Amino acid sequence: MKATWEQRLIEVEVGAVAHGGHCVARHEGRVVFVRHALPGERVVVRITEDSGGSFCRGDAVEVLVASDDRVQQPCPFAGPGLCGGCDWQHATPQAQLELKAAVVAEQLRRLAGLERRVVVEPLPGGAEDWRTRMRLAVDAEGRAGFRKHRSHEVVPVDHCVIAVPDALDDVVDRTWPAGAELVVTRDAGGQVHLTEVGPPERRRGRQVPGPARRRRGSGTATELAAGRAWNLRADGFWQVHPAAADTFAKVVAEWADCRPGQRAWDLYGGVGLFASVLAEQVGATGSVAVVEYSTRAVQDGRRNLSDLPQVSWYAGKTEEVLRTPEFTDLPPDVVVLDPPRKGAGRAVVTEIARSRPERVVYVACDPAALARDIASFAQRGYDLAQLRAFDAFPMTHHVECVALLEPAR
Known part of the structure; x- marks a missing residue:
């Protein structure tokens, strides 16, 4: 050794x-x-x-x-x-x-073979007091904090400089059950929601989160973006920076550029943020198909967009849903996708490219995954036309990108 x-x-x-x-x-x-x-x-x-x-x-x-x-x-x-x-x-x-x-440019160069100058744009509000959603852990003495890098060890804290004001006031000044996890959300209306998840349990030799023990707040967060109010589970997915959702929706709207009567796909669609702007563009004669794995997000999305009958919802894994007749028989004019950190992957890219949309708008939270998927799109006849990057996570290494892909000329 x-x-x-x-x-x-x-x-x-x-x-x-x-x-x-x-x-x-x-x-x-x-x-x-x-x-x-x-x-x-x-x-x-x-x-x-x-x-x-x-x-x-x-x-x-x-x-x-x-x-x-x-x-x-x-x-x-x-x-x-x-x-x-x-x-x-x-x-x-x-x-x-x-x-x-520099990181985004290096990933594009190394993984996609593209030389491109990248500019990361700041979002409003500065580098502190921006994070609206946090997950804390509780140490053996019942103190709430955050984990060390690449470790399960908890660092107790009495404040967080990137958290929005007041979000952690009632969390860091009290004692919690050892081993619990705390999901904290402060929504656009200033209401703080907290879900306490019990200590992990062992099932079939592996640890899984214990049952939710307690909730504070209504459990339903209200957010504002794309000209709409959104009501969703407080511990569900939403952008953590207050300006991020609206900023990304505007870029998606500009680059999707759907025409009335067209068909659009919104993949990994969450509660329908991007579907709302696509639906506005395609109008009553068009259609938007939202694919989302989380059934809870689909439920929230259906409620939030109940006024848009042109939006249809499909719950399931994206690569599987795209192989069903509803998708293979009705190709889209435009595709928007916002995959998780691991990216869309070869199977999803293949299905999108097979459908030959006019444009693909890709929202990415990981530059390496984005670069790999851009390389897969290039192999299937789609080139990177435009790219914008945003500092939606100041002080951290994370960066959000939005890419426009079009058929190669």
Whole structure:
């Protein structure tokens, strides 16, 4: 068995940023993925993970030569060995945008073979006080907090600098059952909803969440986007940045550009945010088919869009629903998709390309998954026509992209 470097201190020159909230360095012929550093810095790294292979992971615990982009992180719970939620608190807001742009460009180049200049656009409101949805864990002493990076260990907190004001006031100042998880949502009306999920249980040799024990608030969040009020389960999916849903809906509307009477697909459609703008474009003579795996989201969506009879709902796995006669026999003019972090995948891309839509609008929360799917679309005759990237998750490494794909000319 190879000796590992875990807990070893090494001195390195920090190289380029990489996907995942770290930078790349090299030491004694090995790659070191370094968190809490910035490109161009010289730092002392404590190795935190090492399986003995070609790479290892570590935290910058001392900065010997600092980047001009380095700032004092505003949160006392951010840093080596602490909360794993924020990756770039030690970088200026402009540097964070540039780091994320570099990651998106690198993923497109490496995975899709595309050279493209990327600009990450900030959303209104700044880098703090933006997160409306959070999941906290409870430690053995009943204190609520967030988990360390790549760990189940809980870091208790008394506030969070990226959380919207007041969201955690009644969460971090009390004791909870050890091992529970807390889902907190503050909706557009300022109401805070909390769902307490019991400690994990073991079933057939694996851990699963325990039953929901308690809810605070009505359990139904009200959100505003695309000119509508949305009522949905407080612990259901919605964009976590207050400006994100409306921003993405506007880009989708611009690039989808459906005409009256056309047919559109809204895949991974959630509660129907994008379906609402597509329905407005296709009008009463057109149709919008929403595919969503979560039956709860479909129920919420049907209620929210009950005034739009041109919208039809299909609950199930996207790749399976797209193979049914309702979809194979009625090809769309435009497709919008907003898949989970893993991306759409080859099977879904194949079904979309087979239907030969005029345009595909792809909303992505992971640049690597987006780049892989863009490469799959290219193999099936669709090229990347436009791309916008948004900093919908300030202080973290996450970035949201919207891509327009069109048939290759």
